Structure formats: C-alpha cells, structure tokens
Amino acid sequence: xxxxxxxxxxxxxxxxxxxxxxxxxxxxxxxxxxxxxxxxxxxxxxxxxxxxxxxxxxxxxxxxxxxxxxxxxxxxxxxxxxxxxxxxxxxxxxxxxxxxxxxxxxxxxxxxxxxxxxxxxxxxxxxxxxxxxxxxxxxxxxxxxxxxxxxxxxxxxxxxxxxxxxxxxxxxxxxxxxxxxxxxxxxxxxxxxxxxxxxxxxxxxxxxxxxxxxxxxxxxxxxxxxxxxxxxxxxxxxxxxxxxxxx
Amino acid sequence: xxxxxxxxxxxxxxxxxxxxxxxxxxxxxxxxxxxxxxxxxxxxxxxxxxxxxxxxxxxxxxxxxxxxxxxxxxxxxxxxxxxxxxxxxxxxxxxxxxxxxxxxxxxxxxxxxxxxxxxxxxxxxxxxxxxxxxxxxxxxxxxxxxxxxxxxxxxxxxxxxxxxxxxxxxxxxxxxxxxxxxxxxxxxxxxxxxxxxxxxxxxxxxxxxxxxxxxxxxxxxxxxxx
Numbered sequence: 001x002x003x004x005x006x007x008x009x010x011x012x013x014x015x016x017x018x019x020x021x022x023x024x025x026x027x028x029x030x031x032x033x034x035x036x037x038x039x040x041x042x043x044x045x046x047x048x049x050x051x052x053x054x055x056x057x058x059x060x061x062x063x064x065x066x067x068x069x070x071x072x073x074x075x076x077x078x079x080x081x082x083x084x085x086x087x088x089x090x091x092x093x094x095x096x097x098x099x100x101x102x103x104x105x106x107x108x109x110x111x112x113x114x115x116x117x118x119x120x121x122x123x124x125x126x127x128x129x130x131x132x133x134x135x136x137x138x139x140x141x142x143x144x145x146x147x148x149x150x151x152x153x154x155x156x157x158x159x160x161x162x163x164x165x166x167x168x169x170x171x172x173x174x175x176x177x178x179x180x181x182x183x184x185x186x187x188x189x190x191x192x193x194x195x196x197x198x199x200x201x202x203x204x205x206x207x208x209x210x211x212x213x214x215x216x217x218x219x220x221x222x223x224x225x226x227x228x229x230x231x232x233x234x235x236x237x238x239x240x241x242x243x244x245x246x247x
Numbered sequence: 248x249x250x251x252x253x254x255x256x257x258x259x260x261x262x263x264x265x266x267x268x269x270x271x272x273x274x275x276x277x278x279x280x281x282x283x284x285x286x287x288x289x290x291x292x293x294x295x296x297x298x299x300x301x302x303x304x305x306x307x308x309x310x311x312x313x314x315x316x317x318x319x320x321x322x323x324x325x326x327x328x329x330x331x332x333x334x335x336x337x338x339x340x341x342x343x344x345x346x347x348x349x350x351x352x353x354x355x356x357x358x359x360x361x362x363x364x365x366x367x368x369x370x371x372x373x374x375x376x377x378x379x380x381x382x383x384x385x386x387x388x389x390x391x392x393x394x395x396x397x398x399x400x401x402x403x404x405x406x407x408x409x410x411x412x413x414x415x416x417x418x419x420x421x422x423x424x425x426x427x428x429x430x431x432x433x434x435x436x437x438x439x440x441x442x443x444x445x446x447x448x449x450x451x452x453x454x455x456x457x458x459x460x461x462x463x464x465x466x467x468x469x470x471x472x473x
Contacts, residue, residue: 062335064472080468082338096333100265112257113337115250139268155333 012071013038013163013194014059019068021054021218028054030218031068036211038162039192043205046215047243052198053092055215056165059196060090073163086114089161091169095152099141103132103151106140107158114159126154130180146177153184164188166197170204202232202239214239216246254339258347259354265324272317272355280313280363288370302371303433307426309363310386311393314356315415318397321348322405331405335471345398345467353394360386373437381436388452389429395459396421402470421459428452 014036021029028051036042046052057063059070061077061084070077075084090096097106107123116122127133130150140148149172156164166185170178185208188195199205206212212229214222221242229235266272287305325331325348334344368375375382400417404410432448434440
C-alpha cells in the first residue's frame with residue numbers, strides 16, 4: 001500500500017466504535033462509543049476504575065484495544081502510524097520527564113525526537129510559556145510536583161499538536177500551577193484544538209467543555225452537550241445518580 | 248521530517264547526558280568488572296597456567312557480568328517516570344528506540360572495556376599493546392552482539408517484577424555462541440594465531456550479531472507494546 005504524507009480526511013477528530021479492553025479477567029472498557037469534531041473539548045468524568053485512563057491510553061496509541069476501533073486525526077490507533085502521534089499531545093499523571101536532566105535538556109530532547117527545527121529555541125519558548133525559564137538549568141528531579149507538571153505541559157505542547165489528551169491534569173497542582181494550566185486550556189480552546197480531558201473537578205471540567213461524558217464501569221453512561229449538563233450543582237446530582245444507577 | 252538517524256542520535260544524546268550527570272552506570276560496571284578480574288586472579292595460580300589461555304575467558308566473563316548490570320538499568324531507567332511512554336508517544340520508529348538504546352549500551356560497554364583492559368593487562372601480565380588493533384576489533388564485534396541481544400532482552404524483562412533475575416537467565420544461554428567465539432578469538436589474537444583459523448570465529452560472531460540485530464528489529468514493536 002502506498003503511504004502519502006497527507007493526513008486521511010475525516011469528519012471527526014476522534015471516533016471510537018465499540019472500544020473494548022480486557023486485562024486478564026478484568027474488563028476495563030466495555031464498548032466505548034463517541035465522536036468528537038475538530039476543535040471540540042470533551043470532559044470525561046467518572047469514578048476511579050471506570051477505565052478513563054485506559055481509554056486515553058488507547059486513543060493515544062499506548063495501549064492496544066482488545067476489540068473495537070478508534071480513529072484519531074483520521075488514523076486508526078492500532079496502525080501505529082507516527083503521523084498520528086505527531087498530531088497528539090498527552091499530559092498524564094506521569095510526567096514522561098527524566099529527573100536527572102534539566103528542564104531545558106528534557107524539552108530539547110523531546111524537540112529533537114519530534115524533529116523540530118532549532119530544538120533549543122523551541123524548548124526555551126516552551127519553558128517561558130509555563131513561566132519556568134529561570135529554572136531551565138535546574139534538574140527536573142529537584143522540582144515540586146506543580147513545577148514538574150508545568151514542564152510536562154510544555155513537553156506535551158512542544159510540537160504544537162492539534163489533539164490533546166489530558167488525564168487528570170490538575171492532580172497535585174498548587175494554585176499557581178492550576179491557574180497556569182487553566183490559562184493554557186483556555187488558549188487551546190480559543191485555538192480550536194480538540195481536547196479530551198478526564199477530571200474529578202466538576203467546576204473546571206464543565207467550564208471548558210463542549211461535550212461531557214460520564215464514564216462508569218468501562219462505558220459512557222452519559223454523553224451530553226455541555227448545554228444539557230446544566231450548572232455544576234445540577235451536573236453533580238446527575239453524576240451521582242448515574243454512577244449509583246450503574247454501580 | 249525527522250530522520251531515523253536523528254531519532255537514534257537524540258536517544259543516544261539523552262542517555263549520555265544522563266550518564267554524564269549521574270555516572271551511575273559506568274562506575275558500577277567498571278568496579279564490578281575489576282572485582283571479577285580480581286576474584287579470578289586470586290583463584291587461579293598464574294605460575295601453573297598460561298595467562299594467554301586463561302585470561303580471555305576472565306576478560307569476557309568480566310565484560311558480560313558487568314555489562315549485565317548496565318543492561319538491567321538500560322530500560323529500567325526508561326520505565327521510571329514513564330520515560331518509555333514519552334518515547335512511545337513521539338512520532339518515531341520503535342526500531343529507533345531500540346537502536347538508540349543499543350548504541351548507548353554498546354558505547355558504554357566499549358568505554359568500560361577501554362578502562363578494564365589496562366587492569367587486565369597488569370594483573371594477567373599480558374602484553375596487549377602488540378596486538379591492540381585485532382584485540383579491539385574482537386572486543387567490538389563481541390560487544391556488538393552482547394549489546395544487540397542484551398538491549399532486546401532488557402526491554403523484554405523491564406516489564407517483569409523479577410527483571411534482575413530474568414535478564415541473566417534469558418541472556419546468558421543465548422550469549423553462549425558469541426561468548427565462545429569471542430573467548431577463542433581473543434585467545435588466538437593474544438597467542439598470535441593464524442588469520443585463517445581466526446576467520447571461522449569472526450564469521451560465527453558476526454553471524455550471531457546479524458541474527459540478534461535482525462530478531463530485535465522484527466520483534467521490538469511487539470515487545471514495546473503494552
């Protein structure tokens with residue numbers, strides 16, 4: 001088959017059909033179905049163990065689904081196509097950073113992996129955006145959790161991805177880091193990037209969302225437009241009713 | 248577009264920078280290799296045996312044992328802080344990850360060997376300098392096979408809880424052909440053997456180098472997948 005550099009045309013930025021994932025006897029995903037248009041922001045809420053991280057793992061091609069199909073930026077996630085990975089950025093619990101390297105060295109490394117021109121300049125710009133340029137020569141291992149997460153944001157954005165997967169990005173962040181992240185997410189929304197975020201924070205999750213999903217026991221129990229989700233208090237009631245109804 | 252070699256170079260650069268800052272790998276491998284040589288020195292009476300015949304075995308045992316320490320750290324370092332996931336998320340060929348790690352290991356091993364050769368020379372009282380060129384070539388091709396196979400098995404065992412035990416259990420039996428070839432070849436180089444006899448061993452080692460590299464390229468995608 002002839003491969004071209006042009007991305008496959010697709011109406012949806014992310015498309016998931018009957019996505020299943022089994023770890024031994026445990027069924028982490030039990031048929032997740034959704035579609036997301038380019039520029040939409042989906043927030044996924046759900047109790048611990050609902051399979052949110054597994055879903056993001058599959059969508060970012062780190063985990064292979066047991067069954068079903070998912071397409072991201074038009075590419076099948078199981079095809080292991082580097083062009084798909086060029087389109088995505090991931091922020092998760094893990095920073096993907098090397099503690100013995102400085103913040104700048106970490107970002108230069110990722111800029112080189114992504115084949116970016118002038119890696120040092122790109123890395124420095126990334127650190128300036130997360131307000132850590134003054135600490136660029138300090139080892140990441142000496143940073144606080146919030147600072148590590150800020151470098152991690154710069155790492156995920158270094159190649160200017162069109163799709164972002166954020167797995168509970170607010171976990172362990174201090175107020176300042178949370179505000180910086182919030183500002184970044186708002187910029188992403190303004191820039192019409194597609195974002196899928198998992199969180200337990202109703203206020204922050206709803207503020208940015210165009211679509212909202214409640215994931216319970218490996219499937220979307222609810223998938224709503226933001227307008228149908230109501231305010232934070234109403235959504236919290238809906239969330240609790242949904243989770244208790246399924247569990 | 249990022250070239251394959253650019254990706255490999257980035258990984259090697261990162262590994263070197265990490266090692267330069269921590270010196271964890273080199274210092275532990277070097278000290279371990281010297282200890283292995285010392286243990287053999289005290290257990291073998293060199294007045295009764297020919298050091299050119301015993302020495303090559305000791306040298307390669309030291310290289311392989313010390314190298315195993317380095318291999319154990321190779322992918323464990325990537326697993327800590329999920330660095331491997333960061334590599335897997337980048338738009339790079341999985342073979343580039345393998346070759347990057349393999350080249351880093353190969354260079355670390357060769358540097359370690361450069362430092363233990365003088366120690367070996369002094370303790371075994373063998374003149375390595377007169378055969379230094381051929382000896383370095385033997386070390387290069389033997390270490391290449393060790394690094395090729397070791398990096399693959401290190402990536403495989405890094406997923407296991409018992410990785411420190413599993414790596415040598417998987418590695419040493421598969422290293423036998425290269426180890427035998429390398430020891431015999433080193434012995435012939437040190438005793439000034441005929442070039443014709445040496446070529447059989449060179450062929451054997453190179454053959455296994457190619458096999459292990461080919462198997463690694465074919466399997467690394469599946470191994471690095473969850």
